[in-house]
Amino acid sequence: MSDILDRLGEVLEQRRHADPDSSYVASLHAKGLNKILEKVGEEATETILAAKDSAADLDENHQAVVAETADLWFHSLVMLSHLGIDHRPVLEELARRFGISGLDEKAARTSE
Numbered sequence: 001m002s003d004i005l006d007r008l009g010e011v012l013e014q015r016r017h018a019d020p021d022s023s024y025v026a027s028l029h030a031k032g033l034n035k036i037l038e039k040v041g042e043e044a045t046e047t048i049l050a051a052k053d054s055a056a057d058l059d060e061n062h063q064a065v066v067a068e069t070a071d072l073w074f075h076s077l078v079m080l081s082h083l084g085i086d087h088r089p090v091l092e093e094l095a096r097r098f099g100i101s102g103l104d105e106k107a108a109r110t111s112e
């Protein structure tokens with residue numbers, strides 16, 4: 001499953017110069033960065049609302065929050081692609097942080 005990001009990354013790269021009439025991703029690129037950022041914001045809001053429903057047991061199977069998080073991640077990948085940024089540095093950044101306590105990292109930052 002983890003290679004889906006790499007496979008999706010390849011498709012997104014191809015879509016940067018594809019026909020907007022035949023590709024949703026290409027249509028986002030054609031509309032520009034502001035439209036892509038609007039979608040990221042919209043999907044973030046929808047994720048928050050779905051998470052609230054899940055927490056209130058209104059969505060027992062968490063289907064909506066899973067689907068909305070996928071929409072948010074997908075549109076974030078389109079944003080990176082539009083800026084010419086590969087998704088792999090993001091994965092590398094998460095790998096670099098792996099095992100470093102957020103509390104320790106914050107304490108090191110504030111003592112600088």
Ligand SMILES: N=c1c2ncn([C@@H]3O[C@H](COP(=O)(O)OP(=O)(O)OP(=O)(O)O)[C@@H](O)[C@H]3O)c2ncn1[C@@H]1O[C@H](COP(=O)(O)O)[C@@H](O)[C@H]1O
Pocket residue numbers: 008011015022023024025026070071074
């Ligand atoms: N993973 C996704 C994916 N997730 C969500 N979406 C689309 O994202 C859109 C967002 O949903 P909304 O309800 O907000 O959309 P909407 O109301 O139609 O959009 P707006 O009019 O508000 O812009 C929907 O059209 C979804 O189909 C995706 N579209 C594409 N992909 C992947 O990207 C690949 C390339 O897609 P195309 O560029 O369309 O070929 C696909 O093969 C998939 O792997």
